[in-house]
Amino acid sequence: EGVGPQEYVLIKLQVLPVEEDGPRHAKMAKLLEMAGRDNKKIYFVPATLRPETMYGQTNCFVLPEGEYGAYTVDATEEIFIMSPRSARGLSCQTYQDGQYYTKEFGKIDCLETFKGDELLGLPLKAPLAKYEKVYTLPLLTISMFKGTGIVTSVPSDAPDDYVSLKALQDKADFRAKYGITDEMVLPYDVVPIISIAGYGEASAEFMCKKLKIKSPNEKAKLTQAKDETYLKGFTIGIMTVGPYKGKKVSDVKPIIRQEMIEAGQACLYFE
Numbered sequence: 232e233g234v235g236p237q238e239y240v241l242i243k244l245q246v247l248p249v250e251e252d253g254p255r256h257a258k259m260a261k262l263l264e265m266a267g268r269d270n271k272k273i274y275f276v277p278a279t280l281r282p283e284t285m286y287g288q289t290n291c292f293v294l295p296e297g298e299y300g301a302y303t304v305d306a307t308e309e310i311f312i313m314s315p316r317s318a319r320g321l322s323c324q325t326y327q328d329g330q331y332y333t334k335e336f337g338k339i340d341c342l343e344t345f346k347g348d349e350l351l352g353l354p355l356k357a358p359l360a361k362y363e364k365v366y367t368l369p370l371l372t373i374s375m376f377k378g379t380g381i382v383t384s385v386p387s388d389a390p391d392d393y394v395s396l397k398a399l400q401d402k403a404d405f406r407a408k409y410g411i412t413d414e415m416v417l418p419y420d421v422v423p424i425i426s427i428a429g430y431g432e433a434s435a436e437f438m439c440k441k442l443k444i445k446s447p448n449e450k451a452k453l454t455q456a457k458d459e460t461y462l463k464g465f466t467i468g469i470m471t472v473g474p475y476k477g478k479k480v481s482d483v484k485p486i487i488r489q490e491m492i493e494a495g496q497a498c499l500y501f502e
């Protein structure tokens with residue numbers, strides 16, 4: 232795509248103690264215990280192009296059939312959950328001051344592997360989000376060849392996220408199939424965060440309703456909704472929450488990105 236690499240912002244969503252006893256979260260419970268002994272935190276690290284929308288996070292998506300790993304990140308002394316492909320990519324990139332993410336360039340340390348299914352229904356702490364706790368939910372359209380294979384969900388501004396969360400909220404059988412409880416989805420209303428003239432304060436929801444998009448499989452309509460909201464959000468969007476309330480998205484996007492990086496809530500990833 233285009234010239235040069237794409238810059239993504241990896242958002243760090245911290246894994247909270249597992250809430251169910253079953254076998255599904257056994258590996259994560261063990262990893263949390265081990266990490267706790269070393270005073271380390273474990274994070275899901277979705278890649279995003281829209282760091283300024285993190286106020287609107289309602290959940291985090293993983294691909295149920297995807298293969299993921301838990302990787303040591305020496306530069307931050309943390310553990311990242313991501314695709315093996317992105318872990319290799321990250322290990323060849325610098326964190327700060329020319330220091331690599333991993334101790335040695337290109338050397339990755341995988342502590343555990345997971346099938347996406349084993350990562351569903353986990354509680355996370357998402358930076359800047361209104362909700363204290365959000366859950367990992369299934370998204371079947373995730374590509375394991377892009378970003379980290381994990382997507383943080385902002386249904387107010389991402390049409391894909393809106394229809395996917397809505398499908399889980401509307402369909403009890405869809406939730407049941409992936410072991411997702413009512414508590415993990417029903418309390419999570421769309422959070423209005425960016426006002427766009429003519430599109431209201433939740434442009435993705437507005438466009439999905441206008442185009443009558445009912446399912447994550449309606450690719451053409453979703454692309455139309457995405458193209459329109461993405462461009463408009465950046466060019467004429469105004470923040471309606473947070474410390475930059477009233478400011479233009481195009482002005483504050485780089486500031487919010489930088490603040491999140493400096494606060495240890497995010498880091499950069501190129502591919």
Ligand code: A2H
Nearest residue numbers: 278279280281284373374377378380382383384385388389
């Ligand atoms: B964006 P591009 Cl609010 N599979 O983040 C599918 N989608 C992925 C992905 C993967 N492996 N990795 C990242 N993404 C999503 C926020 C957002 C995003 C908003 C609005 C639009 C938007 C919240 N989700 O993206 O192909 C991530 O969703 C519109 C394209 O590299 C990421 O940014 O251009 C975006 O797609 C990266 O897509």
